[in-house]
Amino acid sequence: MKHSIKTYQFFFGALANPNRLQIINILRQGKKNVSEICQVTGFEQTMVSHNLKVLEYHGMVFREKNGKFRYYAVNKKTIKPLLEFIDTHMEEYCCRILEEKHERKK
Amino acid sequence: MKHSIKTYQFFFGALANPNRLQIINILRQGKKNVSEICQVTGFEQTMVSHNLKVLEYHGMVFREKNGKFRYYAVNKKTIKPLLEFIDTHMEEYCCRILEEKHERKK
């Protein structure tokens, strides 16, 4: 591991939250400002801002200023392949959970 | 997103824990049983077992029975490229500043 355990912990922690994942998912369609994200999700503004800060801190989204608006864009270079990779993993290993349950019954 | 938000949340949540990350890191060198993991890490046996269960549940480690021992092996096909990918991301978007901040928190 190139970096400290804590660095990886916080990186994954940033993605281990349903609201942040939903924000990411919405931003995948294109950049949006905070109010727009609130409208689409129904989330409170402060909650969105707090969570966007976490995502930006980890380089998962980028911020762009436009007047009084702050537009956020997802880091496609990272997020897109990351989610695709995990999809592949899940397809291959999610079935193991069932197998394991059968094994224990013996 | 192919899967539900919760599925991704729990996947990343499994990796958002320093003890589980340390266990993964040790298993990268080769398969080990629970006692061996405890010895190397200094962790309690019950804590290791609990965390291994989480990792196994998500297909991040595999279990192999050998007498009274249970050997755990990391899912290299997933974990290795995943960590490498994140290293690349960190080099480009975060790294140094974060590492330093984590150091200070100790």
Place this chain on the structure above:
DNA sequence: ATAACATATGATAATTATATCATTCTTATG
């Protein structure tokens, strides 16, 4: 059979993360 070791499980106290509230900062416009 039972002792001794290896591992797993369940409950819960303690830690950590999170949403919410109150407030402040920023920018645009009358």
Place this chain on the structure above:
DNA sequence: CATAAGAATGATATAATTATCATATGTTAT
């Protein structure tokens, strides 16, 4: 300047996760 709208920040009660304790299960050897 004053006001309003968009966004960020800080404090904190709540919710979620985690380590620990007590105990159970499984395995080997005596």
